[in-house]
Amino acid sequence: MKNGSDHRSLEKVGEGTLELAWPVRHKIAMGIGTGLQYLHFYSTPKIIHRDLKPGNIFLDENFDAHVADFGLAKALPETATHATTSNVAGKVGYIAPEYHQTLKFTDKCDVHRFWAVLAVLVTAYR
Template sequence: MTSMFSQWRTLVVFSTIHHDIIDWPKRLHIAIGAAQDLCYLYNDCSPPIVHRDVKASNILLDSQFNTKVADFGLAKILIKPEELATMSAVAGTFGYIAPEYAQSIRVNEKIDVYSFGAVLLELTTGKEVNPGYEYLSLAE
């Protein structure tokens, strides 16, 4: 029996293969699809959901490069969207965590927007956001 996600592969694949395989129109399609997925979480879900771990490996692609945001293990439901939720600890992946979230541990959709920006950097440069060095990130 195959899982319903067996046709999907992770976006992180693009950084390990030759750049010619994913051309610019496909990259744009991926970026728009992931943005629409995140927009759905904030605007169409009731109550809104903040993913808190948006990263390339949590964006799945099908054979047409359509996206699905996956892995909601760290997601937070915003019961009162007008109020910022406060967490007891920072959750997420180094290189994708918004600096203001790391300092204040206040949760809102802006932390996912920052992480999505990091994914866009990966998508446009073909490099990892966090190459494994503690004090180095793609933005730097």
């Protein structure tokens, strides 16, 4: 993608070589939310990303956000409310507490990560 990852863009903001105006940050946030909405509500089967972080959000030439890197993603059967894993996966700081404690993940774990990504997007703190 032309503008790289959200992580790289925020590094450039910190370096002072890029300015992300609030409308652009809002657009990025809405794009991430739309991507998660698709994965959780419209994809069959439901997809839990499990590794949402600024490094896995790519920005095109218009700063439209694209959720990427589905290496840890899991598909949930239509009747399942959660899945269980034998180990916690993902970047520390973005992992939902309930996932860390119980090894059960749901779409709510992605929502927790989304809030963490939003905090990083707003503060530009990596």
